Amino acid sequence: MKSLRTWPLFRLAISGLVVRGSCWLLMFGAVFFAWVAPLLTPWQENPQILQPARAQAAWFYSWMALFTWLPFQASALGNRMRREGMLEHQYAGGFGRLSLCMQLGASIWIWMFIVVLLSVFCCLIFALPKRPDEAHMWLILVLQYAVVYMLTSAPLLMLALSLGTITHEIIAFLVPTGLLFIGFFGYSWLGPLFGGADSTLLKSLWIALPHYHLADLTPRLVFKMGPLPFDSFMTTSVILFVQGASINIISLCLFRTRS
Amino acid sequence: MSFSHTLINWAVAGGLWWGSHLIFCFQTSADDPRPSAAFAIAGSAYGSLAARLIRDSLHSYWHGGESYSKIGGETHESSRESPKFTLRSAHAKQAHELSKKMSFSGGLWIDSIVNVVDQLEKKRTKRASNLPLSNAHHRFLDAVADVRLRFAYELDPGDPTLYEILHFHIVSRSDSSVAAQVAAEMLAQKAITYALHDQAGLSAALTGAGAAINLLNIRLQHGPTASHDPLIKYDIQHLEQCLVKYATLHANAQNEGWWAKISDIRRKEIEDHAQMLSRIYDMIKKTVSRGASR
Numbered sequence: 001m002k003s004l005r006t007w008p009l010f011r012l013a014i015s016g017l018v019v020r021g022s023c024w025l026l027m028f029g030a031v032f033f034a035w036v037a038p039l040l041t042p043w044q045e046n047p048q049i050l051q052p053a054r055a056q057a058a059w060f061y062s063w064m065a066l067f068t069w070l071p072f073q074a075s076a077l078g079n080r081m082r083r084e085g086m087l088e089h090q091y092a093g094g095f096g097r098l099s100l101c102m103q104l105g106a107s108i109w110i111w112m113f114i115v116v117l118l119s120v121f122c123c124l125i126f127a128l129p130k131r132p133d134e135a136h137m138w139l140i141l142v143l144q145y146a147v148v149y150m151l152t153s154a155p156l157l158m159l160a161l162s163l164g165t166i167t168h169e170i171i172a173f174l175v176p177t178g179l180l181f182i183g184f185f186g187y188s189w190l191g192p193l194f195g196g197a198d199s200t201l202l203k204s205l206w207i208a209l210p211h212y213h214l215a216d217l218t219p220r221l222v223f224k225m226g227p228l229p230f231d232s233f234m235t236t237s238v239i240l241f242v243q244g245a246s247i248n249i250i251s252l253c254l255f256r257t258r259s
Numbered sequence: 260m261s262f263s264h265t266l267i268n269w270a271v272a273g274g275l276w277w278g279s280h281l282i283f284c285f286q287t288s289a290d291d292p293r294p295s296a297a298f299a300i301a302g303s304a305y306g307s308l309a310a311r312l313i314r315d316s317l318h319s320y321w322h323g324g325e326s327y328s329k330i331g332g333e334t335h336e337s338s339r340e341s342p343k344f345t346l347r348s349a350h351a352k353q354a355h356e357l358s359k360k361m362s363f364s365g366g367l368w369i370d371s372i373v374n375v376v377d378q379l380e381k382k383r384t385k386r387a388s389n390l391p392l393s394n395a396h397h398r399f400l401d402a403v404a405d406v407r408l409r410f411a412y413e414l415d416p417g418d419p420t421l422y423e424i425l426h427f428h429i430v431s432r433s434d435s436s437v438a439a440q441v442a443a444e445m446l447a448q449k450a451i452t453y454a455l456h457d458q459a460g461l462s463a464a465l466t467g468a469g470a471a472i473n474l475l476n477i478r479l480q481h482g483p484t485a486s487h488d489p490l491i492k493y494d495i496q497h498l499e500q501c502l503v504k505y506a507t508l509h510a511n512a513q514n515e516g517w518w519a520k521i522s523d524i525r526r527k528e529i530e531d532h533a534q535m536l537s538r539i540y541d542m543i544k545k546t547v548s549r550g551a552s553r
Binding site: 037038040041042043044045046047048049050052053056057059060063184185207208211213216218219221222223224235238239240241242243245246247249250252253 | 265268269271272273274275276277278279280282296297298299302303304305307308311457458459460461462463515517520521522525529
């Protein structure tokens with residue numbers, strides 16, 4: 001049983017997810033959706049929109065996974081592991097809280113990574129532009145998108161997981177999803193109200209909202225705008241990274257092992 | 260973990276959260292107030308699909324709730340005359356004739372059942388009340404149709420029908436003619452820019468041509484004396500560019516073989532529209548040259 005000494009909780013969580021089977025549905029769905037959804041559009045009248053529509057569908061699927069399957073599995077996993085006493089058992093066996101949290105996190109991040117990989121795959125296989133310089137720009141853009149997507153999703157999944165260990169899985173699922181929703185749509189909805197206000201308080205409130213809309217590079221793919229300029233990509237990544245670090249610290253504080 | 264450690268962690272997390280947003284303060288370009296549409300639905304292939312789906316409900320709001328008020332002239336007259344949906348109605352008429360042909364040719368029992376369902380669906384939205392709608396209700400329906408129309412146009416700026424309806428709507432419904440003219444001109448410029456975009460398709464090119472014609476109509480209202488206006492030359496140039504773009508795309512479509520994949524009704528609709536636009540273009544050219552020679 002040597003193999004179980006390294007990261008036992010990770011192995012347990014992964015095998016628990018694999019036997020459930022919905023993860024295979026998620027992976028199959030990513031490719032299927034990217035293939036079928038563009039065919040429903042009136043692409044016959046303008047075939048050159050078909051390829052960008054494939055890329056768009058692939059990333060849209062990734063975001064939908066981040067709104068539904070991924071955080072729900074994370075919260076359910078955290079909830080299950082604590083309820084069944086597995087966390088307490090491992091804690092007593094000498095694993096630290098940080099290690100337990102990271103093991104569970106890694107078992108969810110793997111699926112997030114696979115979803116990203118499938119989106120990148122769809123963008124590069126189904127929708128790579130023919131001209132070599134355009135293809136190069138497309139590749140850079142897709143990699144940038146993958147980085148900002150992962151910077152957004154990893155901490156949110158960690159938050160779902162940690163909340164799952166202290167409360168019911170539905171609540172733990174709704175909090176990161178709500179945060180993602182605010183980050184996506186709150187910016188443009190609250191912008192005119194808060195961002196344009198004279199009051200510094202309202203403005204700073206608006207700035208303190210999560211800014212996940214920065215990670216949505218779909219328009220650049222769909223309208224073939226080319227990659228983000230390097231400096232704004234770095235700024236976006238740093239903002240998302242620091243925000244993510246903050247959420248991760250909160251998640252570690254919330255993580256509970258006692259059943 | 261002791262309480263003080265937890266407190267420190269929360270403080271660090273809060274500090275990081277604020278710190279990440281302080282980066283915004285050093286970035287002057289980051290505070291771009293333009294709200295971006297999530298997932299780039301508007302203007303993409305899915306936007307086009309969504310706009311087509313909205314069109315039916317838009318049509319029913321426009322005709323006071325009746326989805327089939329004008330088809331084939333067999334149903335009773337709509338309570339309001341609305342010439343705005345001529346293109347859509349023509350399309351619907353063709354589709355209706357086609358379905359009629361299909362449903363009576365076989366004479367199988369399944370066709371009669373299909374017919375019954377079809378009739379029931381028509382009766383579902385048929386007006387039974389003879390009482391006129393109140394003014395407030397009319398205004399409500401107009402407002403709802405207006406919102407849907409603008410939304411549908413945002414989703415698919417390359418749809419000629421939606422553009423023409425929106426143009427007509429802006430020009431006819433507005434209180435002040437100057438403001439309406441400005442709004443219509445802005446809309447037309449947007450449509451032209453969209454039509455000359457790299458990824459624009461056949462319909463978008465025709466929309467741009469229609470927009471250029473609308474602009475010329477606005478400018479030529481003041482009589483042929485205005486035809487020396489450099490703006491008119493500019494608009495004619497745009498019109499030509501859009502028509503050339505359409506012709507190039509059409510030729511490409513035939514060479515590359517995707518023209519045949521478009522449905523018959525849609526193909527005929529596109530060609531009829533293109534013919535109409537080029538006829539109008541010839542007329543405008545004659546008018547302008549007459550005005551210039553005078």
